[in-house]
Amino acid sequence: MEQKYYAIYLSGTGNTKFCVSKFVKLLDENAPIVAIEEEAALSALKNYGYIVLGYPVQYSSVPKMVRDFITRNAALWKGKKVFCLATMGAFSGDGAGCSARLLKKCGAFVLGGLHLKMPDSVCDSKLLKKSEEEKIQIIRRAEEKIEQAARNIKGGKYPHDGLGFFPHLIGFFGQRLWFYGKTRSYSDKLKIDKARCVGCGVCAGLCPMKNLTVENQIAVPQGKCTMCYRCISHCPQQAITLVGKEVVEQYRLENFIS
Ligand SMILES: Cc1cc2nc3c(=O)[nH]c(=O)nc-3n(C[C@H](O)[C@H](O)[C@H](O)COP(=O)(O)O)c2cc1C
Ligand code: SF4
Ligand code: SF4
Structure with a gap:
Protein backbone atom coordinates (compact mmCIF):
# COMPACT_ATOMS: atom_id res chain seq x y z
CA MET A 1 0.00 0.00 0.00
CA GLU A 2 1.31 3.45 -0.93
CA GLN A 3 2.32 5.61 2.02
CA LYS A 4 0.90 8.90 0.92
CA TYR A 5 -1.98 11.11 1.92
CA TYR A 6 -5.44 11.13 0.47
CA ALA A 7 -8.03 13.60 1.70
CA ILE A 8 -11.74 12.88 1.96
CA TYR A 9 -14.09 15.64 3.05
CA LEU A 10 -17.67 16.72 3.46
CA SER A 11 -18.23 20.43 2.91
CA GLY A 12 -21.49 22.31 2.60
CA THR A 13 -20.45 25.94 2.19
CA GLY A 14 -16.80 25.42 1.26
CA ASN A 15 -14.96 25.89 4.56
CA THR A 16 -13.90 22.30 5.06
CA LYS A 17 -12.94 21.78 1.43
CA PHE A 18 -10.73 24.87 1.61
CA CYS A 19 -9.07 23.88 4.91
CA VAL A 20 -8.53 20.24 3.96
CA SER A 21 -7.09 21.20 0.57
CA LYS A 22 -4.65 23.69 2.06
CA PHE A 23 -3.62 21.32 4.86
CA VAL A 24 -3.06 18.22 2.78
CA LYS A 25 -1.23 20.07 0.00
CA LEU A 26 1.26 21.38 2.56
CA LEU A 27 1.92 17.80 3.67
CA ASP A 28 2.02 16.25 0.21
CA GLU A 29 1.59 18.53 -2.77
CA ASN A 30 0.35 15.71 -5.02
CA ALA A 31 -2.21 14.45 -2.52
CA PRO A 32 -5.58 13.71 -4.11
CA ILE A 33 -8.62 15.32 -2.52
CA VAL A 34 -12.11 13.96 -2.94
CA ALA A 35 -15.58 14.86 -1.72
CA ILE A 36 -17.18 12.15 0.37
CA GLU A 37 -20.15 11.85 -1.97
CA GLU A 38 -17.95 10.93 -4.93
CA GLU A 39 -17.32 7.29 -5.81
CA ALA A 40 -13.58 7.94 -5.69
CA ALA A 41 -13.85 8.39 -1.91
CA LEU A 42 -14.38 4.68 -1.48
CA SER A 43 -11.49 3.69 -3.73
CA ALA A 44 -9.33 6.17 -1.82
CA LEU A 45 -10.20 4.38 1.36
CA LYS A 46 -9.40 1.02 -0.19
CA ASN A 47 -6.07 2.01 -1.70
CA TYR A 48 -4.40 4.58 0.52
CA GLY A 49 -2.78 4.13 3.91
CA TYR A 50 -2.87 7.74 5.14
CA ILE A 51 -6.22 9.53 5.12
CA VAL A 52 -7.11 13.08 6.13
CA LEU A 53 -10.81 13.08 6.98
CA GLY A 54 -12.44 16.54 7.08
CA TYR A 55 -15.94 17.63 8.01
CA PRO A 56 -17.88 20.51 9.54
CA VAL A 57 -18.85 20.08 13.17
CA GLN A 58 -22.60 19.95 13.77
CA TYR A 59 -23.77 20.41 17.35
CA SER A 60 -20.36 19.14 18.53
CA SER A 61 -20.92 15.98 16.51
CA VAL A 62 -19.92 14.48 13.19
CA PRO A 63 -22.47 14.95 10.38
CA LYS A 64 -24.60 11.85 9.90
CA MET A 65 -23.31 11.34 6.34
CA VAL A 66 -19.70 11.21 7.58
CA ARG A 67 -20.59 8.88 10.45
CA ASP A 68 -22.32 6.57 8.00
CA PHE A 69 -19.33 6.67 5.66
CA ILE A 70 -17.12 5.54 8.54
CA THR A 71 -19.37 2.81 9.91
CA ARG A 72 -20.61 1.49 6.54
CA ASN A 73 -16.98 0.92 5.52
CA ALA A 74 -15.77 -0.15 8.96
CA ALA A 75 -13.62 -3.01 7.67
CA LEU A 76 -11.75 -0.71 5.26
CA TRP A 77 -10.51 1.58 8.05
CA LYS A 78 -8.61 -1.24 9.77
CA GLY A 79 -4.91 -0.38 9.92
CA LYS A 80 -5.32 3.04 8.26
CA LYS A 81 -3.55 6.07 9.64
CA VAL A 82 -6.11 8.84 9.87
CA PHE A 83 -5.89 12.53 10.64
CA CYS A 84 -9.22 14.13 11.66
CA LEU A 85 -9.79 17.75 10.63
CA ALA A 86 -12.91 19.49 11.93
CA THR A 87 -14.06 22.99 10.98
CA MET A 88 -16.50 24.90 13.16
CA GLY A 89 -18.13 28.29 13.57
CA ALA A 90 -17.26 28.75 17.22
CA PHE A 91 -16.83 25.75 19.48
CA SER A 92 -16.97 21.98 19.51
CA GLY A 93 -14.92 20.59 22.42
CA ASP A 94 -14.14 17.32 20.71
CA GLY A 95 -15.24 17.82 17.10
CA ALA A 96 -12.25 15.83 15.84
CA GLY A 97 -12.46 13.39 18.74
CA CYS A 98 -15.96 12.27 17.74
CA SER A 99 -14.78 10.73 14.49
CA ALA A 100 -11.48 9.64 16.03
CA ARG A 101 -13.32 7.44 18.55
CA LEU A 102 -15.41 5.86 15.80
CA LEU A 103 -12.36 5.29 13.64
CA LYS A 104 -10.45 3.65 16.48
CA LYS A 105 -13.36 1.24 16.96
CA CYS A 106 -12.93 0.29 13.30
CA GLY A 107 -9.25 -0.47 13.89
CA ALA A 108 -7.76 2.76 12.48
CA PHE A 109 -4.78 4.50 14.04
CA VAL A 110 -5.55 8.18 14.68
CA LEU A 111 -2.50 10.34 13.96
CA GLY A 112 -3.97 13.58 15.29
CA GLY A 113 -6.72 16.14 15.11
CA LEU A 114 -7.05 19.75 14.01
CA HIS A 115 -9.84 22.20 14.92
CA LEU A 116 -10.29 25.20 12.65
CA LYS A 117 -12.60 28.05 13.41
CA MET A 118 -14.19 29.30 10.20
CA PRO A 119 -17.17 31.54 9.34
CA ASP A 120 -20.51 30.09 10.37
CA SER A 121 -22.46 28.24 7.69
CA VAL A 122 -25.95 28.35 9.18
CA CYS A 123 -27.50 30.66 6.59
CA ASP A 124 -30.91 30.85 8.24
CA SER A 125 -29.87 31.88 11.75
CA LYS A 126 -28.65 35.26 12.98
CA LEU A 127 -26.48 33.61 15.60
CA LEU A 128 -22.68 33.94 15.06
CA LYS A 129 -23.04 36.24 12.05
CA LYS A 130 -19.95 38.36 11.39
CA SER A 131 -19.03 41.28 9.15
CA GLU A 132 -17.15 40.63 5.90
CA GLU A 133 -13.91 41.95 7.42
CA GLU A 134 -14.31 39.68 10.45
CA LYS A 135 -14.88 36.69 8.20
CA ILE A 136 -11.71 37.45 6.26
CA GLN A 137 -9.78 37.66 9.54
CA ILE A 138 -11.21 34.33 10.71
CA ILE A 139 -10.18 32.65 7.46
CA ARG A 140 -6.71 34.17 7.70
CA ARG A 141 -6.27 32.87 11.26
CA ALA A 142 -7.38 29.40 10.15
CA GLU A 143 -4.82 29.48 7.35
CA GLU A 144 -2.08 30.39 9.81
CA LYS A 145 -3.11 27.55 12.10
CA ILE A 146 -3.05 25.12 9.17
CA GLU A 147 0.44 26.28 8.16
CA GLN A 148 1.69 25.87 11.73
CA ALA A 149 0.13 22.41 12.03
CA ALA A 150 1.73 21.29 8.74
CA ARG A 151 5.14 22.57 9.92
CA ASN A 152 4.77 20.68 13.20
CA ILE A 153 3.75 17.49 11.43
CA LYS A 154 6.75 17.70 9.14
CA GLY A 155 8.82 18.00 12.30
CA GLY A 156 7.16 14.83 13.61
CA LYS A 157 4.65 16.44 15.98
CA TYR A 158 0.95 15.95 15.25
CA PRO A 159 -1.59 18.33 16.78
CA HIS A 160 -4.18 16.63 18.96
CA ASP A 161 -7.07 19.12 18.95
CA GLY A 162 -10.28 17.59 20.27
CA LEU A 163 -8.69 14.27 21.19
CA GLY A 164 -8.41 13.03 24.74
CA PHE A 165 -10.53 13.02 27.85
CA PHE A 166 -11.09 16.73 28.62
CA PRO A 167 -12.20 17.77 25.14
CA HIS A 168 -14.55 14.77 25.23
CA LEU A 169 -16.09 16.03 28.48
CA ILE A 170 -16.42 19.57 27.11
CA GLY A 171 -18.02 18.41 23.86
CA PHE A 172 -20.40 16.13 25.70
CA PHE A 173 -21.58 18.53 28.41
CA GLY A 174 -21.18 21.66 26.26
CA GLN A 175 -23.49 20.49 23.49
CA ARG A 176 -23.95 16.81 22.66
CA LEU A 177 -25.92 15.93 25.76
CA TRP A 178 -28.55 18.48 24.75
CA PHE A 179 -28.39 18.31 20.96
CA TYR A 180 -27.36 14.75 20.12
CA GLY A 181 -30.80 14.04 18.64
CA LYS A 182 -30.14 16.61 15.90
CA THR A 183 -27.45 14.53 14.18
CA ARG A 184 -28.55 11.01 15.17
CA SER A 185 -30.53 10.58 11.96
CA TYR A 186 -30.88 12.39 8.65
CA SER A 187 -33.12 15.41 8.89
CA ASP A 188 -36.60 15.66 7.40
CA LYS A 189 -36.87 19.31 8.47
CA LEU A 190 -35.67 20.94 5.23
C1 LIG B 1 -26.43 22.12 11.37
C2 LIG B 1 -25.16 22.80 11.77
C3 LIG B 1 -24.70 22.70 13.07
C4 LIG B 1 -23.51 23.34 13.44
N1 LIG B 1 -23.04 23.17 14.72
C5 LIG B 1 -21.90 23.78 15.07
C6 LIG B 1 -21.36 23.60 16.39
O1 LIG B 1 -21.87 22.84 17.19
N2 LIG B 1 -20.26 24.29 16.73
C7 LIG B 1 -19.64 25.13 15.85
O2 LIG B 1 -18.65 25.74 16.23
N3 LIG B 1 -20.08 25.29 14.60
C8 LIG B 1 -21.20 24.64 14.18
N4 LIG B 1 -21.66 24.79 12.90
C9 LIG B 1 -20.89 25.63 11.95
C10 LIG B 1 -20.05 24.82 10.97
O3 LIG B 1 -19.44 23.72 11.60
C11 LIG B 1 -18.96 25.66 10.32
O4 LIG B 1 -19.43 26.85 9.80
C12 LIG B 1 -18.21 24.85 9.27
O5 LIG B 1 -16.96 25.44 9.05
C13 LIG B 1 -18.94 24.73 7.94
O6 LIG B 1 -18.14 24.02 7.06
P1 LIG B 1 -18.47 23.76 5.53
O7 LIG B 1 -18.48 25.11 4.86
O8 LIG B 1 -17.37 22.89 5.06
O9 LIG B 1 -19.79 23.10 5.47
C14 LIG B 1 -22.81 24.13 12.50
C15 LIG B 1 -23.28 24.23 11.19
C16 LIG B 1 -24.44 23.56 10.82
C17 LIG B 1 -24.93 23.67 9.41
S1 SF4 C 1 -30.73 18.89 1.31
FE1 SF4 C 1 -29.52 18.83 3.16
S2 SF4 C 1 -27.82 17.51 2.64
FE2 SF4 C 1 -28.72 18.20 0.71
S3 SF4 C 1 -27.59 20.04 0.14
FE3 SF4 C 1 -29.38 20.68 1.28
S4 SF4 C 1 -28.64 20.89 3.40
FE4 SF4 C 1 -27.14 19.61 2.28
S1 SF4 D 1 -35.27 24.35 -7.41
FE1 SF4 D 1 -36.24 25.87 -6.06
S2 SF4 D 1 -35.35 25.49 -4.07
FE2 SF4 D 1 -34.03 24.49 -5.56
S3 SF4 D 1 -32.43 25.98 -6.01
FE3 SF4 D 1 -34.04 26.25 -7.55
S4 SF4 D 1 -35.36 27.84 -6.70
FE4 SF4 D 1 -34.11 27.07 -5.02
Whole structure:
Protein backbone atom coordinates (compact mmCIF):
# COMPACT_ATOMS: atom_id res chain seq x y z
CA MET A 1 0.00 0.00 0.00
CA GLU A 2 1.31 3.45 -0.93
CA GLN A 3 2.32 5.61 2.02
CA LYS A 4 0.90 8.90 0.92
CA TYR A 5 -1.98 11.11 1.92
CA TYR A 6 -5.44 11.13 0.47
CA ALA A 7 -8.03 13.60 1.70
CA ILE A 8 -11.74 12.88 1.96
CA TYR A 9 -14.09 15.64 3.05
CA LEU A 10 -17.67 16.72 3.46
CA SER A 11 -18.23 20.43 2.91
CA GLY A 12 -21.49 22.31 2.60
CA THR A 13 -20.45 25.94 2.19
CA GLY A 14 -16.80 25.42 1.26
CA ASN A 15 -14.96 25.89 4.56
CA THR A 16 -13.90 22.30 5.06
CA LYS A 17 -12.94 21.78 1.43
CA PHE A 18 -10.73 24.87 1.61
CA CYS A 19 -9.07 23.88 4.91
CA VAL A 20 -8.53 20.24 3.96
CA SER A 21 -7.09 21.20 0.57
CA LYS A 22 -4.65 23.69 2.06
CA PHE A 23 -3.62 21.32 4.86
CA VAL A 24 -3.06 18.22 2.78
CA LYS A 25 -1.23 20.07 0.00
CA LEU A 26 1.26 21.38 2.56
CA LEU A 27 1.92 17.80 3.67
CA ASP A 28 2.02 16.25 0.21
CA GLU A 29 1.59 18.53 -2.77
CA ASN A 30 0.35 15.71 -5.02
CA ALA A 31 -2.21 14.45 -2.52
CA PRO A 32 -5.58 13.71 -4.11
CA ILE A 33 -8.62 15.32 -2.52
CA VAL A 34 -12.11 13.96 -2.94
CA ALA A 35 -15.58 14.86 -1.72
CA ILE A 36 -17.18 12.15 0.37
CA GLU A 37 -20.15 11.85 -1.97
CA GLU A 38 -17.95 10.93 -4.93
CA GLU A 39 -17.32 7.29 -5.81
CA ALA A 40 -13.58 7.94 -5.69
CA ALA A 41 -13.85 8.39 -1.91
CA LEU A 42 -14.38 4.68 -1.48
CA SER A 43 -11.49 3.69 -3.73
CA ALA A 44 -9.33 6.17 -1.82
CA LEU A 45 -10.20 4.38 1.36
CA LYS A 46 -9.40 1.02 -0.19
CA ASN A 47 -6.07 2.01 -1.70
CA TYR A 48 -4.40 4.58 0.52
CA GLY A 49 -2.78 4.13 3.91
CA TYR A 50 -2.87 7.74 5.14
CA ILE A 51 -6.22 9.53 5.12
CA VAL A 52 -7.11 13.08 6.13
CA LEU A 53 -10.81 13.08 6.98
CA GLY A 54 -12.44 16.54 7.08
CA TYR A 55 -15.94 17.63 8.01
CA PRO A 56 -17.88 20.51 9.54
CA VAL A 57 -18.85 20.08 13.17
CA GLN A 58 -22.60 19.95 13.77
CA TYR A 59 -23.77 20.41 17.35
CA SER A 60 -20.36 19.14 18.53
CA SER A 61 -20.92 15.98 16.51
CA VAL A 62 -19.92 14.48 13.19
CA PRO A 63 -22.47 14.95 10.38
CA LYS A 64 -24.60 11.85 9.90
CA MET A 65 -23.31 11.34 6.34
CA VAL A 66 -19.70 11.21 7.58
CA ARG A 67 -20.59 8.88 10.45
CA ASP A 68 -22.32 6.57 8.00
CA PHE A 69 -19.33 6.67 5.66
CA ILE A 70 -17.12 5.54 8.54
CA THR A 71 -19.37 2.81 9.91
CA ARG A 72 -20.61 1.49 6.54
CA ASN A 73 -16.98 0.92 5.52
CA ALA A 74 -15.77 -0.15 8.96
CA ALA A 75 -13.62 -3.01 7.67
CA LEU A 76 -11.75 -0.71 5.26
CA TRP A 77 -10.51 1.58 8.05
CA LYS A 78 -8.61 -1.24 9.77
CA GLY A 79 -4.91 -0.38 9.92
CA LYS A 80 -5.32 3.04 8.26
CA LYS A 81 -3.55 6.07 9.64
CA VAL A 82 -6.11 8.84 9.87
CA PHE A 83 -5.89 12.53 10.64
CA CYS A 84 -9.22 14.13 11.66
CA LEU A 85 -9.79 17.75 10.63
CA ALA A 86 -12.91 19.49 11.93
CA THR A 87 -14.06 22.99 10.98
CA MET A 88 -16.50 24.90 13.16
CA GLY A 89 -18.13 28.29 13.57
CA ALA A 90 -17.26 28.75 17.22
CA PHE A 91 -16.83 25.75 19.48
CA SER A 92 -16.97 21.98 19.51
CA GLY A 93 -14.92 20.59 22.42
CA ASP A 94 -14.14 17.32 20.71
CA GLY A 95 -15.24 17.82 17.10
CA ALA A 96 -12.25 15.83 15.84
CA GLY A 97 -12.46 13.39 18.74
CA CYS A 98 -15.96 12.27 17.74
CA SER A 99 -14.78 10.73 14.49
CA ALA A 100 -11.48 9.64 16.03
CA ARG A 101 -13.32 7.44 18.55
CA LEU A 102 -15.41 5.86 15.80
CA LEU A 103 -12.36 5.29 13.64
CA LYS A 104 -10.45 3.65 16.48
CA LYS A 105 -13.36 1.24 16.96
CA CYS A 106 -12.93 0.29 13.30
CA GLY A 107 -9.25 -0.47 13.89
CA ALA A 108 -7.76 2.76 12.48
CA PHE A 109 -4.78 4.50 14.04
CA VAL A 110 -5.55 8.18 14.68
CA LEU A 111 -2.50 10.34 13.96
CA GLY A 112 -3.97 13.58 15.29
CA GLY A 113 -6.72 16.14 15.11
CA LEU A 114 -7.05 19.75 14.01
CA HIS A 115 -9.84 22.20 14.92
CA LEU A 116 -10.29 25.20 12.65
CA LYS A 117 -12.60 28.05 13.41
CA MET A 118 -14.19 29.30 10.20
CA PRO A 119 -17.17 31.54 9.34
CA ASP A 120 -20.51 30.09 10.37
CA SER A 121 -22.46 28.24 7.69
CA VAL A 122 -25.95 28.35 9.18
CA CYS A 123 -27.50 30.66 6.59
CA ASP A 124 -30.91 30.85 8.24
CA SER A 125 -29.87 31.88 11.75
CA LYS A 126 -28.65 35.26 12.98
CA LEU A 127 -26.48 33.61 15.60
CA LEU A 128 -22.68 33.94 15.06
CA LYS A 129 -23.04 36.24 12.05
CA LYS A 130 -19.95 38.36 11.39
CA SER A 131 -19.03 41.28 9.15
CA GLU A 132 -17.15 40.63 5.90
CA GLU A 133 -13.91 41.95 7.42
CA GLU A 134 -14.31 39.68 10.45
CA LYS A 135 -14.88 36.69 8.20
CA ILE A 136 -11.71 37.45 6.26
CA GLN A 137 -9.78 37.66 9.54
CA ILE A 138 -11.21 34.33 10.71
CA ILE A 139 -10.18 32.65 7.46
CA ARG A 140 -6.71 34.17 7.70
CA ARG A 141 -6.27 32.87 11.26
CA ALA A 142 -7.38 29.40 10.15
CA GLU A 143 -4.82 29.48 7.35
CA GLU A 144 -2.08 30.39 9.81
CA LYS A 145 -3.11 27.55 12.10
CA ILE A 146 -3.05 25.12 9.17
CA GLU A 147 0.44 26.28 8.16
CA GLN A 148 1.69 25.87 11.73
CA ALA A 149 0.13 22.41 12.03
CA ALA A 150 1.73 21.29 8.74
CA ARG A 151 5.14 22.57 9.92
CA ASN A 152 4.77 20.68 13.20
CA ILE A 153 3.75 17.49 11.43
CA LYS A 154 6.75 17.70 9.14
CA GLY A 155 8.82 18.00 12.30
CA GLY A 156 7.16 14.83 13.61
CA LYS A 157 4.65 16.44 15.98
CA TYR A 158 0.95 15.95 15.25
CA PRO A 159 -1.59 18.33 16.78
CA HIS A 160 -4.18 16.63 18.96
CA ASP A 161 -7.07 19.12 18.95
CA GLY A 162 -10.28 17.59 20.27
CA LEU A 163 -8.69 14.27 21.19
CA GLY A 164 -8.41 13.03 24.74
CA PHE A 165 -10.53 13.02 27.85
CA PHE A 166 -11.09 16.73 28.62
CA PRO A 167 -12.20 17.77 25.14
CA HIS A 168 -14.55 14.77 25.23
CA LEU A 169 -16.09 16.03 28.48
CA ILE A 170 -16.42 19.57 27.11
CA GLY A 171 -18.02 18.41 23.86
CA PHE A 172 -20.40 16.13 25.70
CA PHE A 173 -21.58 18.53 28.41
CA GLY A 174 -21.18 21.66 26.26
CA GLN A 175 -23.49 20.49 23.49
CA ARG A 176 -23.95 16.81 22.66
CA LEU A 177 -25.92 15.93 25.76
CA TRP A 178 -28.55 18.48 24.75
CA PHE A 179 -28.39 18.31 20.96
CA TYR A 180 -27.36 14.75 20.12
CA GLY A 181 -30.80 14.04 18.64
CA LYS A 182 -30.14 16.61 15.90
CA THR A 183 -27.45 14.53 14.18
CA ARG A 184 -28.55 11.01 15.17
CA SER A 185 -30.53 10.58 11.96
CA TYR A 186 -30.88 12.39 8.65
CA SER A 187 -33.12 15.41 8.89
CA ASP A 188 -36.60 15.66 7.40
CA LYS A 189 -36.87 19.31 8.47
CA LEU A 190 -35.67 20.94 5.23
CA LYS A 191 -38.36 23.36 4.05
CA ILE A 192 -38.99 24.71 0.54
CA ASP A 193 -40.87 27.97 0.19
CA LYS A 194 -43.18 27.07 -2.70
CA ALA A 195 -43.96 30.71 -3.40
CA ARG A 196 -40.26 31.41 -4.03
CA CYS A 197 -39.04 28.18 -5.67
CA VAL A 198 -38.85 28.33 -9.48
CA GLY A 199 -37.84 24.69 -9.98
CA CYS A 200 -34.39 25.52 -11.38
CA GLY A 201 -32.86 22.32 -9.93
CA VAL A 202 -29.67 23.96 -8.62
CA CYS A 203 -30.28 22.48 -5.18
CA ALA A 204 -30.92 18.98 -6.53
CA GLY A 205 -27.71 19.05 -8.55
CA LEU A 206 -25.62 20.08 -5.55
CA CYS A 207 -26.92 17.95 -2.69
CA PRO A 208 -24.33 15.36 -1.56
CA MET A 209 -27.16 13.16 -0.26
CA LYS A 210 -29.32 13.40 -3.42
CA ASN A 211 -32.02 14.49 -1.04
CA LEU A 212 -33.77 16.82 -3.48
CA THR A 213 -35.77 16.23 -6.63
CA VAL A 214 -37.76 18.69 -8.71
CA GLU A 215 -41.37 17.72 -9.25
CA ASN A 216 -43.85 19.96 -11.07
CA GLN A 217 -41.37 22.88 -10.99
CA ILE A 218 -40.91 22.70 -7.20
CA ALA A 219 -37.99 21.22 -5.22
CA VAL A 220 -39.04 18.32 -3.01
CA PRO A 221 -36.87 17.06 -0.12
CA GLN A 222 -36.78 13.33 0.55
CA GLY A 223 -36.07 13.34 4.30
CA LYS A 224 -32.37 12.37 4.14
CA CYS A 225 -30.68 15.72 4.67
CA THR A 226 -27.24 15.72 6.34
CA MET A 227 -27.66 19.45 7.15
CA CYS A 228 -24.66 20.64 5.15
CA TYR A 229 -26.36 23.88 3.99
CA ARG A 230 -25.03 23.60 0.44
CA CYS A 231 -28.45 23.92 -1.21
CA ILE A 232 -29.49 26.70 1.18
CA SER A 233 -26.38 28.74 0.48
CA HIS A 234 -26.78 28.38 -3.32
CA CYS A 235 -30.51 28.64 -3.98
CA PRO A 236 -30.95 31.67 -6.26
CA GLN A 237 -34.40 32.30 -4.81
CA GLN A 238 -33.44 31.92 -1.13
CA ALA A 239 -36.29 29.44 -0.97
CA ILE A 240 -34.72 26.82 1.31
CA THR A 241 -34.46 26.83 5.10
CA LEU A 242 -33.63 24.23 7.72
CA VAL A 243 -32.95 25.47 11.26
CA GLY A 244 -34.55 28.90 10.88
CA LYS A 245 -37.54 30.36 9.14
CA GLU A 246 -35.82 32.61 6.61
CA VAL A 247 -32.43 32.97 4.93
CA VAL A 248 -30.37 35.61 6.71
CA GLU A 249 -27.19 35.38 4.64
CA GLN A 250 -26.10 32.90 1.99
CA TYR A 251 -22.57 32.28 3.23
CA ARG A 252 -20.16 30.67 0.77
CA LEU A 253 -16.39 30.54 1.35
CA GLU A 254 -15.67 31.16 -2.34
CA ASN A 255 -16.87 34.77 -1.91
CA PHE A 256 -14.08 35.47 0.58
CA ILE A 257 -11.01 34.06 -1.12
CA SER A 258 -9.28 35.20 -4.28
C1 LIG B 1 -26.43 22.12 11.37
C2 LIG B 1 -25.16 22.80 11.77
C3 LIG B 1 -24.70 22.70 13.07
C4 LIG B 1 -23.51 23.34 13.44
N1 LIG B 1 -23.04 23.17 14.72
C5 LIG B 1 -21.90 23.78 15.07
C6 LIG B 1 -21.36 23.60 16.39
O1 LIG B 1 -21.87 22.84 17.19
N2 LIG B 1 -20.26 24.29 16.73
C7 LIG B 1 -19.64 25.13 15.85
O2 LIG B 1 -18.65 25.74 16.23
N3 LIG B 1 -20.08 25.29 14.60
C8 LIG B 1 -21.20 24.64 14.18
N4 LIG B 1 -21.66 24.79 12.90
C9 LIG B 1 -20.89 25.63 11.95
C10 LIG B 1 -20.05 24.82 10.97
O3 LIG B 1 -19.44 23.72 11.60
C11 LIG B 1 -18.96 25.66 10.32
O4 LIG B 1 -19.43 26.85 9.80
C12 LIG B 1 -18.21 24.85 9.27
O5 LIG B 1 -16.96 25.44 9.05
C13 LIG B 1 -18.94 24.73 7.94
O6 LIG B 1 -18.14 24.02 7.06
P1 LIG B 1 -18.47 23.76 5.53
O7 LIG B 1 -18.48 25.11 4.86
O8 LIG B 1 -17.37 22.89 5.06
O9 LIG B 1 -19.79 23.10 5.47
C14 LIG B 1 -22.81 24.13 12.50
C15 LIG B 1 -23.28 24.23 11.19
C16 LIG B 1 -24.44 23.56 10.82
C17 LIG B 1 -24.93 23.67 9.41
S1 SF4 C 1 -32.43 25.98 -6.01
FE1 SF4 C 1 -34.11 27.07 -5.02
S2 SF4 C 1 -35.36 27.84 -6.70
FE2 SF4 C 1 -34.04 26.25 -7.55
S3 SF4 C 1 -35.27 24.35 -7.41
FE3 SF4 C 1 -34.03 24.49 -5.56
S4 SF4 C 1 -35.35 25.49 -4.07
FE4 SF4 C 1 -36.24 25.87 -6.06
S1 SF4 D 1 -30.73 18.89 1.31
FE1 SF4 D 1 -29.38 20.68 1.28
S2 SF4 D 1 -28.64 20.89 3.40
FE2 SF4 D 1 -29.52 18.83 3.16
S3 SF4 D 1 -27.82 17.51 2.64
FE3 SF4 D 1 -28.72 18.20 0.71
S4 SF4 D 1 -27.59 20.04 0.14
FE4 SF4 D 1 -27.14 19.61 2.28
